[in-house]
Amino acid sequence: MKVSLKYNFLLFLLLGIALTLIGCGKEERWIKNTELGEALGTTYSIIYISKDTLNLQRQIDSVFRVVNQSMSTYIPDSDISRINRGDSTVVVDEMFREVLALSREVYHTTNGYFDPTVGILVNAWGFGPGQAITMDSAEVNRLKMFVGLDKIELTADNQIRKKYPEMQLDFNAIAKGYAIDRLAVMLDQNQIENYLVEVGGEIVAKGINELKEQPWVVGIDDPQVEHGRRLKITLNLRDEALASSGNYRKFRIDSLTGEKFVHTIDPKSGFTRNSNVLAASVIASNCALADAYATAFMTMELDSSMVFLEGKKELEAYLIYIDLHGEVQESFTPGFLERVRK
Template identity: 60%
Template sequence: MKKCILVTALVIGLFQSCKQNNEVGVRNQNTGGALGTSYSIISITPEEMDLQQEIDSVFAVINQSLSTYIPESDISRINKGDSSIVVDAMFKEVFELSKTIHHETDGFFDPTVGTLVNAWGFGPGQKISMDSLKIDSLLNYVGLDKIKLDEENHIIKTNPNIYMDFNAIAKGYAIDRLAAMLDAKDIENYLIEVGGELVAKGKNTIKDKFWTVGIDDPEMEGSRATKILIHLEDRALASSGNYRKFRIDEETGKKYVHTVNPKTGYTQQSHTLAVTILAANCATADAYATSFMAMDLDEAFKIVNGNDSLEAYIIYLDEKGETQEFLTKGFKTVVIE
């Protein structure tokens, strides 16, 4: 279950030069590439800090544990059938959170859908020609209930061909680990953005403003435009959508969106254009944003209305094909009018 980037880290005035006043803090910025995307980490500290080594270390350990794009990572070796791997604490934490959200979304969040993601041509594995018989066959390898973690932290699969892919939660989790690293250094004001997903703490004390981010308009194909601006304070944000990431079949010309329904095995065609989730941590926001794209709107509304820990902004098409917006009460409070 892979996702496209929907959020632009539009911190107002952030990339303009500003006076670094030690009374309000010094602005540190680290940018680069990781996890197949770009990142930007802004922190405000009493004195200038060089955080690059620690940032690189976080990405390195996340990749070694959870990246399906690295052949010798723990998850890649497990996917190839290596049952001797003892997973680390990060893998265990992501696995257990995935189990929880899998249950809370009635199975729509399912990291074992990676077999189908690959087959549809959206993952690191080999794309195959899909039909109903092949989909039915591959569904035998889908279901997080078919995997467990034993007491020695080995992954046990009911079928060796089951393929795990945590890409719909790992990026958010990496952001949470970066936040934990900054918290351990007693940094109280920062904004972490990786591939459009964010965690914010405190505010931009140099400008005495809350961190401000923009959410993209999902109907602007081929270009980017901001749909709304929000204040982000001590929260995590993740988004998902189908409008930019798709595949065109060379023979039929048919368009396949990248969200795969783990229950049907087919790429999901729905009226939902984009989902943005606010949560206490980015891994949770990441997973729910993806799962809401895989289910019907009514199911997404039911889950978010029954979960006080989530706030949501959903852009969708109604029965007349007109664009509509759904915002929870808590999300409305952070929108900048």
């Protein structure tokens, strides 16, 4: 009997040691690598799970550098800045061509509500970094001549031809999402299977968070918070991208009705109009498209966006808007709602 007890105790002890080793091995199997920094005028956070400690900072910096050199309007000698100044000798790279093609796709599917050439109107109305001017119908019609992505041509020699020299390209509403996609490609090339890339609130999620054995959890800001930040909702993401656009904290109150509105520029009419959409978040297969469509939904009428989404099953969206009574309301596509954490 004593031998049996001793044997059972020894077996239990060995089993306990084995389970402990297995548990420790499971904890040590995955390592969380985190890269934090600033780029594209905002902050970024890249989390990637691997079996070894890695440092991909040089490759991350390289991605941002080449994207900036191609498409940043804030760098005087970037390709897009030179094109905007009228340099027709610039041969654009593959990234520029991809972003132009994606922009053209969204431009056509939204009937022109997403338009990277609208910046000249944004500045003229006083909502951009450029010089505001006095606007009337005649001036709007004059400036509208310089708006329209269909007036931009990519030649066989990969050069940009503009119908009018005054036209300006601005990819800010899609380039950040595209940069995130390029970071995702870089991580894929390094055989990283589980990662979360966030740049200025826009995200690509791949695989799962192996440390917690669950999908990546991300949050969307509440546009009603005037100071600081508060999450409106959280959701699970896996193998997809999320981008948001919004006029957070930038209300205009109508002096007669007391209603809250935000100003947007209608690229089709050339005039400003009141919009009751406060924020739009879009889930898509890549972040460039999510970025562009989120911007488009801030310009389109709410009802038009909802009808559009019914026919775009590859997109999921969450819209926050103000109803006729001045109350904040929400609208989810079914697929987006499925990802929201209860």
